[in-house]
Amino acid sequence: IEKPYLMNMQKNGTLKPAGVGKTQITVTSGGLSKSVTVSSSLRSNLKYAKQVNGNVMVPAKTIIQALGGTYSAKNGGIEAKFGENVLSFKAGSSQAILNGNPIRLKTAPLTDKGELLIPAAVFSDALGAKISWDAKWKQADISFGDATLTVVSSETAGLIKKAMQGSLVKFIGRTYWVNDFEGLERFSKLKVSDILPDDKGEFNVIFTSASGKTVKSYPMRSSEVMQLFADRSSLLNYDPYQKYKWSASVWKQIKAGQVSLGMTKEQVQLSWGNPAAKDITTGGGKTIETWGYSNFDIVSFVNGKVILIMM
Incomplete structure (x- = not known):
């Protein structure tokens, strides 16, 4: 396994991804070899990314562990191991050590709301990751080709x-x-x-x-x-109640879904809702408007008042 820290050997001999990244696995048997490249991404997003003075900052512990590394406190600072790669850094200091060599971080790691944030660019130096900031969604993307993880900010969900x-x-x-x-x-x-x-x-x-x-x-x-x-x-x-100044007895009927003789069209509409069909007929010098409902209830009006109810 090219990068053993990205794969865990299971008891049954199978391999399980241990971190986001890309590694090559070679199997040799009987003089024959076969290689395959495995890319592992993180389906769920991580939290607490932010941009500080143009620098993409991510939570140190969760990102290191998501990339298959180990995270531990050492000599007043933090030590992260990714196989043979060892990164040491301290909060408030832009000086770090990568594989025994001093390097300068783009900005010093800082503590924000109890979370130690580190410039994501360090993972480019340590692991060859590509770091980008999505300005539209305010989130950081860390990738190794098609192997990716996303770290959202406090603004992303909104x-x-x-x-x-x-x-x-x-x-x-x-x-x-x-x-x-x-x-x-x-x-x-x-x-x-x-x-x-x-x-x-x-x-x-x-x-x-x-x-x-x-x-x-x-x-x-x-x-x-x-x-x-x-x-x-x-x-x-x-x-x-503000629009219609009706009596308490009328409101009681309407709230109960009842219709009675003498009610107005507005009162019937509030009580029973909009009719499925309307019909207007004229006879005996009167205009009769009839409303029919989908449950076959019928109510008729003369001069805007109920004169007939069929249920």
């Missing part, structure tokens, strides 16, 4: 979230009133506190109620979120 949210972000902070949503009390007040994307490309809308309770919606596609806020059957973008 940037990705904002990109996934797209135009949905405009709904955050808006206030709505429940019409028929998640079994919540009708006409109770909700504020959109966040819209969270998941790993399936769907979104959960997070609301805060008037009492401070957090309410989480079911997962929805982007188009469904837009429809949720546009369709009055689920949420209202106005306070119905």
